[in-house]
Amino acid sequence: MGVLRVGVLGAGVVGVTTATELQSQFPTANITIIADKFNNETTSEVAAGIFRPNLSFTGPTPEITSQWIRDSYDYYDAIRSSEESARAGVSQISGYLFSKVDESLVKNHLLEKIVPVYRRTTKEELKLCPGNWKYGSFFVTLVTECTKFLPWSLARFEQAGGKIVNKTIGNIKELEQSFDIVVNCTGLGAKYIFSDHQLVPIRGQVIKVRIVHAPWIKTFFYGDSDTYIIPRSDGVILGGCRHYDSYDMNINKYDSAAIRERCFKMVPSLQKARFIRESVGLRPHRSVVRVEPELLDTGFTKFKIVHNYGHGGYGVTSAPGTAKHAVKYVRDLHSSSSVYSKL
Ligand SMILES: Cc1cc2nc3c(=O)[nH]c(=O)nc-3n(C[C@H](O)[C@H](O)[C@H](O)COP(=O)(O)OP(=O)(O)OC[C@H]3O[C@@H](n4cnc5c(N)ncnc54)[C@H](O)[C@@H]3O)c2cc1C
Known part of the structure; x- marks a missing residue:
């Protein structure tokens, strides 16, 4: 058997x-x-x-979902506590999650057991932002700035001998001759390349601002209606919106206005x-x-995906948790183990 080739x-x-x-x-x-x-x-x-899975985030079972989140936290936290943290764009952050609607909205069973602090806010803390907030949580978590994390990861990948090819793949069979196994990480692209009609875009829009007059904004704030203010090393991210089944990649001026209004209401000094x-x-x-693994019938062979x-x-x-899980399937396919009998 030759050297394993994975795309x-x-x-x-x-x-x-x-x-x-x-x-x-698979170092070799x-x-x-x-x-x-x-x-x-x-999109990344x-x-x-911010490291904050919503309660609607779902893997195949609750146990697997929790494992993905745990593995991901451990992965980022190891980077955060290393000398590479600033270059990789991974840091610790703390802040508040407020709601006027329901106490369940400020709880998070996926996060509470993992992060170093997750507690209900005091009455005084509920008054930190204008708006008569009824429920609140304070927690410590991580933030990963993909502006840094992606180039840092790609550089590490190349240093370790990985190859990078810039190409659009129209049909997955194009890769069959070059690789023994392909891991499909195409995000929304899987809708087209694998005809997965269960994939739906949820459009989001964010504004990045630099705090000149309020450098004290070091904590994040979340409110109802997908409102968030997240300070990072490269600016403060103001969001947001969620438009189900929208493919519009243009900046929408009404979304911009709504994001500003909601964020300025929560933290008035942001206006400056x-x-x-x-x-x-x-x-x-x-x-x-x-x-999950798939043996794709290409007419000649079963292509391992x-x-x-x-x-x-x-x-x-x-991502790091699902990556670990996907790589387990790569190992199974490579060693032709139990996966075959299940497919
Ligand atoms: C406004 C907004 C805010 C967000 N905030 C957060 C947050 O705070 N925390 C969080 O956890 N998540 C957040 N997300 C979600 C996060 O961005 C996505 O879940 C994540 O980026 C998905 O990553 P991905 O690698 O699957 O997809 P992508 O980043 O879209 O990457 C897909 C890759 O596949 C390639 N590809 C696709 N099709 C083909 C093809 N046919 N041929 C060749 N290449 C192909 C693309 O070129 C690209 O490299 C946010 C998203 C948005 C929009």
């Missing part, structure tokens, strides 16, 4: 974490990332990058912030994130 299709946060996990598990294999968008062209780069830029991204939503896509609004949070 990772996609270079967003899911593709790069899968590729680096493959390198650590030839690993190649193939993608037509990198770094600031990807638009993400605020300097505008940097606005971005739009399509979250690759699937009711159950797809991490491992899927890893559909992370919706929580791809930065969950």
